[in-house]
Amino acid sequence: MTPGGPVGLRRVEAAKVVEHRDATLVLGGDGRVHRFPADSGALVAEVMRLLARPRSRDELHAALTERFEDVGTNTGTIDQAIEHLKGVGAIAAPGPSASPHSHAHARGSGRKVVLGLTGAVATAMSPHLAATLVGAGHTVRVAMTKAARRFVTPTALEVITHQPVVRGLWHRTPELPTPHINLAEWAEAVVVCPASATTLSRLARGDCSDLVSALAVATSAPVVLMPSMNAAMYEAPAVQRNLELLRDDGFHVVLPGFGHEVAHAPSQRAPAMGPAPGPREVLAVLEAVLQTASVPRSPQMAEWDARYRELEPEQMPWHTDVLDGDLVDVLSVLPRPQNVLDLGTGLGTVARELARRGLTVTASDLSAVALSRAQTTVAGLPVKLVHDDITRTRLVGPFELVLDRAVLHLLPEAQQADYLRCLSRLVPRGSHLVVKVHAADEQRFDTRKFTAEALEQLLAPAFEPVRITDSSLPGPVTPPAKALLGVFRRAG
Template sequence: MHESIEPLRLRRAPVVRIYDVGETTVLVGPDGDAHELAGPSAQLTRAVLAFALAPRTRAEIIAHVEALSGAPLTDAAVVDELLGLLRRLEILIPATPPRRRAAGKRPRLLLGITGAIASALTPGLVGLLQQRGFEVRIVATEAALRFVQAAALEALVHHPVRHDLWARDPALPVPHINLAAWADVVLIAPASATTIARLAAGECSTLVSAVALSTRAPVLVAPSMNLDMFAAPVLQRNLAQLTADGIHVIHPGTGRELAEAPDERVATLGPMPPHPAIVDLVEAALRIAVTRRRGAEGPPRDDAAWDAIYRTHADD
């Protein structure tokens, strides 16, 4: 067992299923398998988990346990057994190097949210985008703000959530043009059927659609709706039009549609993919766009630079 653990640096998983009560610690694995540890075993578990907030090797963990006990371990098997259990339950996981962002300015992402119920999950998407190195600002339709509070999003991005196409703001005299020029990439997630129809028709009655149709940056759209709506011929025609127009249409995932009644929710095609998958796609689209600049570093910063690569690369 020493050989399988020794080379690894282990850390506590971001999400664990643990609770303490009295002198007992209960560990639960992803499959629901529960293990109840009491007395010294619970104390050892708590000490190891606290120490493993940072990546640790087996040797470092044993040295830490010895330091806490004030005496060398005569038999490390008890620690090895605990480490094995914590790994099986996915409470300790192998540490991986942090994702490194390329040097230079942070890419600027304009997030558009619309009247799909998945807008309620926007804070999680914003947090992940920020973790992955994006500077995020948000525009919303009025319908989107029925599902999520603007104040909550503003606390995350430290900028106002824009929703008024005709707002009077000296900082943004023409909001849809100013925001369209600011963005290195535009992501509309979730994209409702209504917003998709607006984009397909070139209809700019909301700030979200006006920005998306005005920008020279890549635009990604993540449809999110129930299966029947997603499969509707008119919706499919609209998505085909967006694709033909050079907009990046993200394929939906399979999940439980929140708009359905709780006892009728079954896993179907239609909801937008999980947030990590969406961010992966955004990074890929931006990376491809930058590559088309033939070796230039960083995202384009002006209209001419975007004109050189976006929707005009048929001769590449």
């Protein structure tokens, strides 16, 4: 909301304004050019300037009346200009992508992305792509092949990404002593855009003689390949064979877009399929892959699968069919969340209880076996079951409430930092994390035990404690396990 009332209008991003002393041209969202003579042109241009951010009609009227004194008495002129600009698709009500909230969301969901550049001519456009990815909140590290350096200077990419650009397998630094492995492990996603025919061939053969192919082969993160080349090259059997191998190997292979072959003289260019898609399409593909790519298998997943295959609910010391009394109390005092994340949902009973209270729940677990058993528990309720590891999460968020009932105390110490990093990304400022862990004087289980101070210290500075109280983890074990209940708020 703006102070002047509900947000009413915003400039459409695609619309452009050209000012000249004789007239103002507006290139509308309708793809046409609209000419406004000098007198109305100045007003139209000012409307477009003011609507660079969302404003209500009242705000707009106030600002324009101040700027054009003569219009002050004639609000009809302003409304006419507004209606005209709406009609040509130059201004509109802000959509979800234009709202300040969604911008914050995009920033909050930023991932660690390696952008691989190869010797395809589209690399010349890569600064725009890097800027688009950074603008969406992602941290971008660029890796280049030798041929890519012929099409773009690393300096431009370093200025845009604020990260060093890695120029080859042997471009070692104290921070990246073995660049291909360090980048492969750092990445939450790798985008090779543009992917040359040569790099595709290296990848299909497992040829790691170059930085980009080596890191793309070594990473466990999803790898998106955007082939970009001359149409005849793209259709060649050798290239198609490689693309098929790459799809089978689990790479995400994107169909090229339409463009013009730059090898032909400008006057002789006809559209043909071959070039990589533009920056916005690449961003959309990346985010779709990040949301849907399955989490890589780990030994812990296999262990949890085995447990959930063998044990009945009454043999699981953490299992409960109802929501713990103190969790019910906490839910009643916290602001009502739009989206809740139930971590380590197991058989889904906590998720079911949250959904029965009218909440929209995402319920994640390391074990695919648990999730398939949970399907029956949550049938017909607004619960999305997701196979995920919270220390390497593929979830996007935001979640206004994360409920961790007995997950954190199972994590090895080495994974606690990743747990915190992932939760910090998923939980927006001011939202809550509710944690239950075994207390320091509970000796019956092979878990990490926490004092209130240790719990607070572990989650700081991303989360500040609202309260930490003595609690229990009701389940089939008597007496119930001694626990701590921590309610934390995401700090700014």
